[in-house]
Amino acid sequence: MSKIEIGRKEYTDKVYACWLGKNIGGTLGAKWENVKHTHAFNYYEPMPEEAAPNDDLDLQLVWLEMLEDQGCDPSLYWFAQYWNRHARCYGANEYAFFMRNFDRGLMPPIAGCFENYFVDEMGSPIRSEIWACLYPGDPQAAACMAWKDSLVDHAGGEGTYGEMFWAAVEAAAFIETDIMTLIQIGLNMIPVSSHIARVTREVLWCYQEKLTWGEAREKVVTTFGHDQPANAIPNHGFTLIGWLYGKDFGDRLCKAVNCGYDSDCTAATLGALMGILDGTMGIPEKWSAPIGNGIVTHLLTRGLHAPKTIEELTDRTIVLSEKTVAASDDVVFGEKSKTPDDLLTMLFRNERVNEIRKQDIHAGVTLLGNKEVWFHYSGEPVLRKGIGKIVYITMEGRDELQVDLIVPDGWTCTRLGGAKFQLYSSRPVADRNAIKVLIDSKTVEFGMLGPGEAKGFPAGEHVDVCPKCEARVGACICDELAQEAKAKLLKKQSRPMEMPEPLKV
DSSP states (O other): OOOEEEEHHHHHHHHHHHHHHHHHHHHHHHTTTTBOSOOOOSSOSSOOSSOOOOHHHHHHHHHHHHHHHHOSSOOHHHHHHHHHHHSTTOOSHHHHHHHHHHHTTOOTBHHHHTTOGGGGBTTTGGGOHHHHHHSTTOHHHHHHHHHHHHTTTOTTSHHHHHHHHHHHHHHHTTTOOOHHHHHHHHHTTSOTTSHHHHHHHHHHHHHHTTOOHHHHHHHHHHHHOOSSTTBHHHHHHHHHHHHHHOSSHHHHHHHHHHTOBSHHHHHHHHHHHHHHHHOGGGSOHHHHTTTTTBOOOOTTSOSOOOOSBHHHHHHHHHHHHHHHHHTOSSEEEESSOBOOTTHHHHHHOOHHHHHHTTSOSSEEEEEETTEEEEEEOSSSSBOOTTOOEEEEEEETTBSSOOOEEEOOTTEEEEEEETTEEEEEESSOOOSEEEEEEEETTEEEEEEEEOGGGOOOOOTTOOOOBOTTTOOBTTSOOHHHHHHHHHHHHHHHHHSOOOOOOOOOO
16 A cells, blocks of 8 residues: 655645644634624634634643653543643633542543533534644544543543544645545544534535525524533534635635634634645735734643744644654655545545544543553442442553552452452442552552542533632632732843933934
């Protein structure tokens, strides 16, 4: 089988345009985020002076740093650690509920779905571009990384399928340009029965039946609309409407925003995709000039070595992609892009995606050395008085595994097999508990909740946030912001006074 060859110069231009388009779309829609009614914009409103700070990009910058530190295929364990390090302050929706679980001793993927109403939201579909850029021409590989990424805060939800779809479409767009083909590639990476697949087919039907974009929007809202404006299903449809019905770069982004709902996310994803498809020549200066090439991070993204410009982000992305492409069996970099005769067969392959989707999401993962250890909860991560609970442990690279468990006082632990146990407590179970897993004389630890810590959380309600900084309560940054403001003031005051040049006479 021949390899897909991607021209380095063309690839570099597309990566730059991807991140630029992401910034443009996010800035265009930021002011109108979560407004559910339609709009009639044809340009920025209001006119920006720089790019808007946006979690759509920031969270991918967190992954950028993680990939630079931990390699291009890091364990899900590292996704959780870097999120805790740089994004723990976010108080919105699925982000906050992942951290609520993480702080209670749970690890993803169970930490991404337990008592998390927001698994069907947009927080992971907006993180697709980094995987597309790292795996250009390999939509299956990009979709697999999107699956892993989404387990942090969307395990078991439609948000996962949204990210997989867009990662695959964007990765394929580095080498394929036909819209219908790209959409079918994205559909091939997700379950036919998913709502993301259903809304995709609904928008395609509307377009092929020559409904107007407004009629298509109403079909999506009527059939797939949601009380939560950031729900991934209708917003996925709105991104597709902008793509299919728009006449050019700006019109496409505006149509996505004009559909309403999570407008910064829909336009940012579409802007990035347009950048990959058409490169920098496809982004008119009227759209790029107002925001420039700077990257503005959100106040809630903390302690991150973020790139300052799109050029720097592009350079850092390319360093990583050189490693992923070098390890690929299907893609190489070269002078010019060249495609083999069986290109479509290669782009539609999904055997690895189908395999990875079988992964148990009712589990937590940590590392023992550099190997993953999985603790399988067989359902919710809760032990209840008088009810035996079966758990089991698996380890990467180990088919035959002998382990021992150390459980809290008062519990019994009955071995049912080499790495399978029944836990039981005849007494009330404490709210938060640690279970130690002994493997080869080494120990890793997992959390187990009691009923008092697992009373549920009202659907659609949010965790408490600080009214001043809007960070999650328990991760308030008001003091940090005050210190940063003070440091900036002192720095400004310490600068030597600039003397005017003498007048020339």
